Amino acid sequence: MAHLKKGIALFLALVLTFGLAACSSSKDAASSGGKKVLTVSVEETYRNYVESIKADFEKENDVTVKIVEKPMFDQLEALPLDGPAGNAPDVMLAAYDRIGGLGQQGHLLEIEPSDTKSFGEKEMQQVTVDGKVYGIPLVIETLVLYYNKDLVKTPPKTFQELEDLTNDPRFAFASEKGKSTAFLTKWTDFYMSYGLLAGYGGYVFGENGKDSKDIGLNNEGAVEAVEYAGKWFKEYWPKGMQDNSSADDFIQQTFIEGKAAAVIGGPWSASNYKEANLDFGAVKIPTLPNGKEYAPFAGGKGWVASKYTKEPELAQKWLEYAANDHNAYVFYDETNEVPANLAAREKADKQNSELTSAVIKQYETATPTPNIPEMAEVWTGAESLIFDASSGKKSAQQSANDAVKVIKENIKEKYVK
Template sequence: MEKRNVKLLALGVLSLAGLLSGCGASTSGSGSSGAGDQTSTSIPKGITLHVLSYWQPEEMTVIKQLAAKWGKEHGDTVVVEQNSATGSDKFSNWAQEVRAGTGPDVAIAMPSDNLGTFYQEGLLAPATLMNPSDYPSQVAEGVKMGGNYYAYPVAAQSVALMYNKKEISTPPTTWNEFVKDANKYGFNMAQEQFYYDYVFLGGMGGYIFKDNNGTLDPNDIGLANSGAVAGFQLLQDMDQKYHWMNPSVDQSVATSQFDNGKVGMFISGPWDVAAAQKAGIQVGVAPIPTLPNGKPGTPLISNLTAIVSDKSKNMAAAQSLAQYLTNSAAELQYFKADADLPALSSLQTNSTITSDPIAKGFVDQLNTAVATPNIAQMQAVYSAQSVIPSILSGKLSAAEGAKQYVNNTKSAISVQQG
């Protein structure tokens, strides 16, 4: 599924399962959007900081340049390394190294889905220079745990409606328009994945974990309430009533059919744009149409972040560097390098972004997107998604499937907690 580095977030949710116990630290700070910095006197000269990057070559070039500039300004050295781990170790390798006392001071492009497990084990230092007001609230919420902020968002994206402009000149904005266009031009998506399905589950009134004034309750799961059941029914209808697709359509098949012009609409993220364009598709991007209840869909926001190790021996310097690698100038360079959508509110209205119709379409979708829960129990939600094909095929009714989904999630949480 990882066709571009911005897809790291969707992948990150599947890669951690067993980091356990402990607790995070508890202070917060402000000021991450501009060139603001720790005072020079608080950062010693002559030290060496290590950065582990989960981004790919296009962004790595920018990161190395920024790190060298920060190092020169402070009289320090910054060593930037490219992550080489794969598979289940792709993101957990950071935690393994930090536990061993050999981990980097800063990691960048870490998917926010992984923060909950790191936080529980006490591996994350609070992002003391992060100002939540600099970001859309739903982006800031994605890095908040225990009442404080533990990462610097550096890129944010969600899925949106991708459509073939050669066939559809004006994208649908209502459910009735969407059904009409889908019947005429075709539509698909990776229905077997909860990450994509939450557009409909949340939009129809479901929720993942109950939010009690900023604290998520993993014991209160809203994936079998009336709204979630209505969302599962919509997903089943796509297969059984409208016949737009069948349960065997996974992300690979859905992408291929859109790229080959077999369907005119497709729900996915920025990571699938380049391949479609290369295949000759005139790609348009727009917010997902309102649902049958008249409310917008609720894609999950995928944050890429910079995090600071709680074990760093040079904490003030590490915080300063993490802030510097995620400030507005840096985020704009990442966008220019590889179209990474910025997390800062100020850049989401920047002319460089808004003049790019693809980027603008995805940024507009962020207005209705919601923060992906970052608590460790979110891993259990993804592990329970194996029941979804049974709902799509009609083997389980929407209500039965929703109930089974919640039961499977609760069982996975029990296993996760030992």
């Protein structure tokens, strides 16, 4: 009898489940007028952009575009589980350095773009892994130099000029004699210091970021860069600049309070400076002491489609549509994020925005962040590279050697079969 009751209960549960599913499907179909539905996931700040461009796409493709609001990185983290469960969106935005791993792991739809001429080689490199294209570029990002227009008439063009600024008594750090806050940057953060290393000839992986067996973070140039960073920590900066956890807050506050002439930062910092009513400018990062250009990571984000989408053709159409000449500029107009699309970027560069022009100029010398999964080990392995040397715990060479050793060991353990 107990078995019979259990059987009846299970039967009723299944009926209820299928009934609810059928109900849900009916509601979705009804709400979309029987049309196909394409689900687009974006953060709340990008909803207006999608709302403003979706009507033409819906009309051209006889489809309903449904917008889901979710933080980009949360959506990407959830994709490996949500996709197979049928809960993932059809298309979403993804940071370039996440595209390679998700693509190789089989979570992103491989696409064949009908147009790649609208983007440069550097842009396409960031959505391509093992010769396969997994996205369409939308935005470019890189670091720039911010400067306080009330404190310096013309922005520094060389690092020697930045060093000269440390002699200006206006930037003397009261708590530590002989120290200066004229120029600040968080070189204890590998993302921030990589442009220095690369400018001296260091690199993450060989073959344009594809060969994880070839790591160039302890070559002669990289070591020279670490030594130059050490000069700033030892001769110019307050001790607090070595504290990776608090240095960024110190840098931002010092700049906002008018006690720093210049800082290196990303485009995302500009909103804080505007909010503080700071009269700031943005330019390309000054030339290094060796005469070479600072070469920070080139990043940004692009449109990608879930491998689990039931509408792969529609999904690819959306990727190209949302990043075309017109819509890429619409995105810039809405967000001030610099377009990856070349025509839209050229138009954006004519809008008299110092920050936009600075990002575009700096991007020319920037190095695409490797988008292979092994890059995850570099972030952790290199996190103390500058600190160990600048604090005097290790020589520049030893610090670089140790960082590379950790990276290689972790890659061997996790990726080499």
